[in-house]
Structures are given as structure tokens and as C-alpha cells.
Amino acid sequence: MHSRILRYLDEVVRSGSIRAASEKLHVAPSAISRQIKTLEEQVGAPVFHRGARDMTLTAAGELLMVHVRDTLREESRTLAQIEDLKGLRRGEVSLSIMSGLAGNVIPKSLAAFRKANPRVSLKVQLLPTGEAILENVAAGDADFGIGFDFPERFGLRIHTTSLVQLGAVMAAGHPLAARSSLRLSDCIAYPLILADGSMVIRPYLDHWLAPLRSSPGILAETNSIEMMRELAAGSDGITFLTRFDVERDVAAGRLVLVPVQEFADRTQRLMVIGSERYGNAMANVYLETLKPMLAGL
Numbered sequence: 001m002h003s004r005i006l007r008y009l010d011e012v013v014r015s016g017s018i019r020a021a022s023e024k025l026h027v028a029p030s031a032i033s034r035q036i037k038t039l040e041e042q043v044g045a046p047v048f049h050r051g052a053r054d055m056t057l058t059a060a061g062e063l064l065m066v067h068v069r070d071t072l073r074e075e076s077r078t079l080a081q082i083e084d085l086k087g088l089r090r091g092e093v094s095l096s097i098m099s100g101l102a103g104n105v106i107p108k109s110l111a112a113f114r115k116a117n118p119r120v121s122l123k124v125q126l127l128p129t130g131e132a133i134l135e136n137v138a139a140g141d142a143d144f145g146i147g148f149d150f151p152e153r154f155g156l157r158i159h160t161t162s163l164v165q166l167g168a169v170m171a172a173g174h175p176l177a178a179r180s181s182l183r184l185s186d187c188i189a190y191p192l193i194l195a196d197g198s199m200v201i202r203p204y205l206d207h208w209l210a211p212l213r214s215s216p217g218i219l220a221e222t223n224s225i226e227m228m229r230e231l232a233a234g235s236d237g238i239t240f241l242t243r244f245d246v247e248r249d250v251a252a253g254r255l256v257l258v259p260v261q262e263f264a265d266r267t268q269r270l271m272v273i274g275s276e277r278y279g280n281a282m283a284n285v286y287l288e289t290l291k292p293m294l295a296g297l
């Protein structure tokens with residue numbers, strides 16, 4: 001099948017209608033409609049259910065879309081690798097990362113990579129859960145996934161791992177900020193800002209907090225690391241994060257990270273994962289930029 005037809009089909013599925021797809025592709029709706037009709041004649045079955053306002057895939061269309069997206073991804077990667085061989089250093093590097101990593105070493109590494117490879121475009125998607133990142137990488141929608149404590153998954157491999165510990169994070173002017181270490185019993189004298197149940201770390205926090213005689217006061221529960229940082233910076237609350245989460249704020253003097261004794265034996269793994277099926281030459285070049293930065297933290 002011609003790549004133009006595949007791109008039209010992919011955009012109609014993403015946009016939900018031929019008209020919306022035509023606006024994004026800058027192609028006349030009639031041209032897209034003709035291509036889809038030709039495609040349906042080729043496969044011998046309807047690809048879409050056509051509603052009054054939208055179009056949804058039929059069962060045959062769902063099967064076809066697996067092929068379409070695999071083909072488009074492989075085309076993009078092949079062209080990028082050819083450009084790389086020609087010495088033009090073009091292409092795209094795509095990442096799916098946990099939202100809290102958007103303010104630390106990841107943007108630094110991307111900036112350094114882009115400076116050395118100015119003709120490479122970068123695509124970074126922030127996702128709320130590790131499972132969503134795994135899905136993106138497994139589907140080939142991201143070259144690498146970056147986050148904490150990913151479980152093993154068939155078809156994915158770990159490229160690099162950095163071990164980090166949780167600590168108590170608070171505003172630089174907080175009464176406990178000058179301490180060299182803390183116990184959780186010290187922390188619960190202040191309102192806590194906790195990761196909610198969707199985050200990997202929450203079961204561990206519950207385990208550590210459960211034996212305490214006093215119940216902690218909860219200022220907020222959230223799945224946003226950015227929200228945790230901002231609440232801690234603007235209140236007397238304490239949250240629990242890693243140095244990767246607060247690197248920029250600590251350097252700016254907004255936040256302080258103090259070791260917590262109960263966390264001494266518990267490390268989190270910051271992991272970079274990739275697909276065993278898909279490959280991208282320029283993404284591997286980016287990985288070589290990222291690795292020493294992670295090791296240096």
C-alpha cells in the first residue's frame with residue numbers, strides 16, 4: 001500500500017473524521033475519501049463505521065491499523081537511518097517519561113544532544129504512570145521510556161539503571177531543612193504531601209507510615225510531582241521525592257532534600273527502557289549523551 005494512503009488513514013483514525021484529518025493534512029476531504037474508498041476496495045471490507053459526526057474502525061479496520069502504524073514507524077526509522085548514513089544527522093528521537101522528570105537531567109540531556117545534532121527533532125511525552133510508558137515503548141510510539149521501577153516485560157529491555165533514594169523534601173526555610181537526617185516521626189509533625197495511589201511509591205510510603213503512633217496530617221495527595229514540589233516550596237508541608245525529582249529546585253535554593261533514616265535500605269531504580277523490536281540510530285546516539293549525565297548525579 002502507498003504510504004500516502006496509510007498516512008491519510010492514520011490521521012482519520014486519530015482525528016475521528018475526514019474533515020478534521022483534511023485540516024491537519026491540508027488535503028481536500030474528497031481526496032482523502034477517495035483514497036479510503038480505494039483502500040476498502042483493495043482489502044474487500046469496510047474499514048470504517050461511518051457515523052453522522054465521526055468515523056470509527058471496523059474489526060477489519062482495527063487489524064489494518066496495526067499494519068499501517070507498523071509500516072509508518074518502520075518507514076520513518078528507515079529514512080532516519082539512511083539520513084544518518086549520509087551524514088546529515090537527521091531524524092527524530094521520541095521519549096515517554098514520567099511527568100516528574102521534566103524538570104531535571106532529561107531536558108539538560110536533550111539540550112546537549114540537540115546542540116550536537118541540530119537537524120534531529122525531539123518528541124517528549126509526559127505520562128502519568130509506568131504502565132502507560134511501557135505501552136508506548138512496546139507499541140513503538142517512543143524510542144525510550146524513562147521512569148522509576150518498571151516491571152519486566154516481554155519485548156522490552158533495560159538500557160541503563162540509576163539507583164536513587166527517597167528523601168524528605170521541604171522549603172529551604174522549613175524548620176527541619178538544616179537537619180542532616182530525619183525520622184518519619186519528625187516529618188509527621190508537619191502536613192504531608194503524598195503521592196497518590198496511582199504512583200509506584202505509594203505502597204511503600206503507606207508501609208513506612210503505618211507503624212507510627214500518630215496519624216500524619218495530609219495536606220494533599222496527588223500524582224503530579226510538579227504539584228508536590230510547588231506545594232512543598234510554598235508551605236510548611238513535607239513531601240517524599242528523589243534527587244532526580246528536585247535537582248533544579250535544590251540548585252536554585254527553593255527546596256531542600258534531607259535523608260530519612262527509614263528509607264536508608266530502600267532504593268528506587270531510574271530506568272531507561274527500549275523495545276527489542278524497534279530501533280533508531282539517532283535515539284541510540286541520544287542514549288550515549290544521557291548515560292554519563294545519569295551516572296554523574
